[in-house]
Amino acid sequence: ATTTLNAPQSQVDALMSQVADEAGLELNMDLPTGAETAIGSSTKASQEQDELSQRLAALRQN
Amino acid sequence: MNSPAERHYKTLHTSHARSFELISKALKLDEGSSDETKKKEAISLYKKGLTELEKGMALDWRLCPPDKHERAKSLIEKMNGNLRATRGRLSDLEKQYAVKNTAA
Numbered sequence: 001a002t003t004t005l006n007a008p009q010s011q012v013d014a015l016m017s018q019v020a021d022e023a024g025l026e027l028n029m030d031l032p033t034g035a036e037t038a039i040g041s042s043t044k045a046s047q048e049q050d051e052l053s054q055r056l057a058a059l060r061q062n
Numbered sequence: 063m064n065s066p067a068e069r070h071y072k073t074l075h076t077s078h079a080r081s082f083e084l085i086s087k088a089l090k091l092d093e094g095s096s097d098e099t100k101k102k103e104a105i106s107l108y109k110k111g112l113t114e115l116e117k118g119m120a121l122d123w124r125l126c127p128p129d130k131h132e133r134a135k136s137l138i139e140k141m142n143g144n145l146r147a148t149r150g151r152l153s154d155l156e157k158q159y160a161v162k163n164t165a166a
Contacts, residue, residue: 045078045133049140052085056147059092060154 071126074134077118078141084111085148092151101155108152115145 088107091100118141123134 045075046136046140048082049078049137049144052082052089053140053144053147055089055093056085056144056151059089059151 065127067125067127070121071130071134074118074121074123074126074137077114077121078137081111081114081118081141081144084108084114085144092155098159101159105152105155105159108148108155112145112148112152115141115148119145 084107088104088111091104091107094100118138121134121138123131123138126134
């Protein structure tokens with residue numbers, strides 16, 4: 001916890017960005033660009049529908 | 063972009079977007095209050111959302127462009143799940159408020 005508090009936000013951001021870039025590069029090497037886009041789009045709309053289903057289910061349990 | 067397959071996919075996506083907007087609004091009212099007026103507004107929004115979901119269910123992922131088959135199929139499945147969840151919640155609310163309506 002102490003380490004986290006002492007780390008400057010800019011350094012944390014830079015590290016997060018670096019990790020994301022590295023993961024992105026690895027994904028690009030494994031997947032054709034089209035496939036990656038398709039997965040991204042499908043996830044957003046599908047996740048939104050899932051989110052509604054979960055909230056509705058939660059209300060029914062009350 | 064304007065091929066029948068593209069239009070079919072666009073219709074599906076529109077149905078998703080509209081149902082999401084309507085049911086999100088209904089949920090905010092439904093979750094946030096036990097006020098009868100708000101519950102009734104929520105019932106009306108859930109019904110509109112259901113109509114949009116039903117439009118989506120009438121579509122076929124196989125008629126979408128081949129590169130969109132997977133996401134269309136997945137979206138239709140999720141919308142179908144949401145359709146059942148919405149019908150269930152709506153039926154609860156209608157039972158709860160039907161009693162008060164007949165009494166009034």
